[in-house]
Amino acid sequence: MKYLMGIDNGGTFCKAAIFDENGKQIASASSPTVTITPKPGYTERDMVELWESNAKAIRDCIRKSNIDRGDLVGVSFSGHGKGLYLVDKDGNPAYNGIISTDNRAWEVVKNWYEDGTNQKVYKKTFQEILASQPVSLLAWFKKNKPEVLEKTKYIFHVKDYIRFCLTGEAYAEYTDSTGSNLVNLTTGTYDDELLSYFGLEDLRDKLPELKHSAEICGYITHEAAKFTGLPEGIPVAAGMFDINACGIASGLCDENEMCMIAGTWSINEFLSRKPITNGTVALNSMYCIPGYFLVEESSPTSAGNMEWFIRNLMDKEEEYYQRPIYDIANEWVDSIAPDESNVIFLPFLNGSNTDPLAKGTFVGLTAYHNKKHMLRAVYEGVIFSHFTHVKKLLKNHAVPESIRLAGGVTKSEVWVQMFADIFQIPIDVIEDKEIGAHGAAIAAGIASGLYKDYKDAIEKTVKITKQIKPRAEYRKIYEEKYETYRSEEHTSELQSHSDLVCR
Numbered sequence: 001m002k003y004l005m006g007i008d009n010g011g012t013f014c015k016a017a018i019f020d021e022n023g024k025q026i027a028s029a030s031s032p033t034v035t036i037t038p039k040p041g042y043t044e045r046d047m048v049e050l051w052e053s054n055a056k057a058i059r060d061c062i063r064k065s066n067i068d069r070g071d072l073v074g075v076s077f078s079g080h081g082k083g084l085y086l087v088d089k090d091g092n093p094a095y096n097g098i099i100s101t102d103n104r105a106w107e108v109v110k111n112w113y114e115d116g117t118n119q120k121v122y123k124k125t126f127q128e129i130l131a132s133q134p135v136s137l138l139a140w141f142k143k144n145k146p147e148v149l150e151k152t153k154y155i156f157h158v159k160d161y162i163r164f165c166l167t168g169e170a171y172a173e174y175t176d177s178t179g180s181n182l183v184n185l186t187t188g189t190y191d192d193e194l195l196s197y198f199g200l201e202d203l204r205d206k207l208p209e210l211k212h213s214a215e216i217c218g219y220i221t222h223e224a225a226k227f228t229g230l231p232e233g234i235p236v237a238a239g240m241f242d243i244n245a246c247g248i249a250s251g252l253c254d255e256n257e258m259c260m261i262a263g264t265w266s267i268n269e270f271l272s273r274k275p276i277t278n279g280t281v282a283l284n285s286m287y288c289i290p291g292y293f294l295v296e297e298s299s300p301t302s303a304g305n306m307e308w309f310i311r312n313l314m315d316k317e318e319e320y321y322q323r324p325i326y327d328i329a330n331e332w333v334d335s336i337a338p339d340e341s342n343v344i345f346l347p348f349l350n351g352s353n354t355d356p357l358a359k360g361t362f363v364g365l366t367a368y369h370n371k372k373h374m375l376r377a378v379y380e381g382v383i384f385s386h387f388t389h390v391k392k393l394l395k396n397h398a399v400p401e402s403i404r405l406a407g408g409v410t411k412s413e414v415w416v417q418m419f420a421d422i423f424q425i426p427i428d429v430i431e432d433k434e435i436g437a438h439g440a441a442i443a444a445g446i447a448s449g450l451y452k453d454y455k456d457a458i459e460k461t462v463k464i465t466k467q468i469k470p471r472a473e474y475r476k477i478y479e480e481k482y483e484t485y486r487s488e489e490h491t492s493e494l495q496s497h498s499d500l501v502c503r
Contacts, residue, residue, distance in 0.1 A: 003071050004444045005061070005230070006437030007054060008078040008242065009158045011035070011043075011099050011264055014054045016061040017437035018072070021450050023461025025433040026067060029060035036096060041103040047085060047093035050158075051165045058228040069231050074448035075166070075220065076213075077239030078246075078436035079159030081179050082132040087154040087161065091168075094152045095145075097161070098137055100265075101300060101350050105136035106357070108143075117197050124184045124194045126275040126284040135181045135198045142199065155206045159239045166228070167218030167236050172208040175241040175294070179285035182207065185275055185293075188286065213240040213288040214446035214454075237440075237447035243267045243296060244288040245439025250404045250430050251462040253289060253455055258393070258400045260386055260419075261435075262407035264350075266302035268389040270295050270397050280395045288443065289454050295396065297389035300350035302382050303408050305360065308349050309378050313371055330414040332372040333379050338421070338477045341373045344485050345381035352385075363488045379415055380478075383422045384485045390423070402426040402467060406435045413468075420470040422478045431463040 001020050008015045012035065017028035031053040036044040062069060082100035087093060109131045112118050118129050129136060134155065141149050156164065157176040164170055177183045181198075184191035190210075195201045211217050216235045225232035240248075246261040247269055254271065261267035271292045275284035287294040310325055318325040342364050349360035362374060390403075403425055409415045410429050420427045442457040451457040 004441040006440030008436035016057040017434040027065035031057040043099040044096035074444035076237035076440040076444035077159035078440040084137040085156040085161040086152045089153040105140040106131040166224045169218035173238040211238040237443045249435045249439040262409040264304040301347040301385040305347040343377040345377035347381040420468045421474040
């Protein structure tokens with residue numbers, strides 16, 4: 001049996017997982033990364049600490065697996081999109097890494113929308129511009145900290161930086177770069193005119209050569225092998241944006257399927273042979289399967305809101321009930337019928353895709369309501385955000401026979417059933433594993449020759465464990481609640497716009 005490692009870097013943890021060639025997860029390990037918030041709206045991390053955390057997760061995973069290290073035949077990566085990781089000519093960080101929740105460049109983006117830059121950009125990238133994208137952050141650095149860019153040699157996404165640490169080779173990768181307004185989506189190349197729209201044309205030589213997800217981008221160096229425990233000399237594949245990794249590990253490989261990932265971000269996506277250019281969706285990018293584009297609607301409005309609720313409002317419940325906190329949360333939500341509470345939650349604790357200044361809000365609370373009602377509202381609000389995104393996607397896609405759901409919410413039968421009831425579409429649940437790391441391992445398997453292509457890898461390694469059917473009796477109840485949610489969301493957007501004007 002041969003084995004593959006996938007390494008997944010999100011906003012707060014790095015994870016390493018080992019899979020056998022049939023997709024069975026043999027072991028996994030995670031290591032937290034510290035978020036640095038020097039100012040409101042800034043989210044950074046120490047890049048040296050990030051590399052050390054990755055190495056620890058790799059070492060721990062290998063130790064827990066009890067496999068012969070010599071049977072590991074390939075490594076690849078999944079990582080959060082957006083953000084910025086800068087490296088100098090000596091291979092050292094040129095600044096802290098910047099995470100995808102960073103909002104410091106919001107005013108830069110606002111100016112681009114006011115002066116029409118966004119319209120010129122859209123004709124080349126078929127994307128909206130986000131404050132957390134590299135282009136926005138680079139423009140912010142040019143204005144506020146030009147000395148950082150002067151000493152920068154390479155502009156990386158998070159997974160590119162970790163790959164660089166393991167191989168010493170500097171490459172960029174298509175799924176991340178095309179999802180960040182850095183690449184002309186028609187030509188599939190860097191575009192000097194596009195960069196000039198952002199005022200970044202002088203940074204062109206700092207953008208590394210582009211590679212496809214399953215292409216080999218180097219081999220584990222002697223130094224990295226000693227530090228991580230990985231076998232020296234095994235191939236390292238480029239890897240992919242985490243929404244690609246979760247999509248491929250969910251079996252997303254043709255135009256008929258639709259996939260949702262419910263983690264910190266609400267990710268909703270389908271594949272197309274051509275970008276959707278009618279302005280009805282926010283983001284188009286190249287998919288890890290060559291020849292396909294990923295059509296995406298997303299925002300930082302998913303299960304991270306539930307984690308906030310548990311951390312701040314259920315901190316003593318596990319001790320009191322003597323049961324796992326997530327079991328308690330599911331019991332609370334299941335104890336209240338959909339028509340027994342009209343509390344609405346807007347899941348914008350980390351902003352939204354349409355308004356980076358949006359705020360999370362409970363609406364409709366009375367003296368009757370308690371934390372159980374509030375938590376049900378959080379579960380519903382997260383799904384309503386996904387539903388809003390999917391409704392936009394369905395303007396360009398037939399209603400699928402089912403939607404594949406991945407991410408932490410799949411561990412909650414209560415929550416998955418609510419997804420089915422609100423969408424009134426069957427929900428397919430993917431086998432529980434580190435799904436981002438599994439997608440990365442699939443790329444490593446193709447690069448190392450274990451799999452012929454992505455379709456072959458999916459057939460051998462991806463399993464749907466169950467399908468949850470919608471309950472028709474809840475259709476009208478949730479339709480009415482969703483209309484209330486949308487009206488409150490609109491009110492929130494108007495208030496946020498008013499606050500922005502005042503600033």
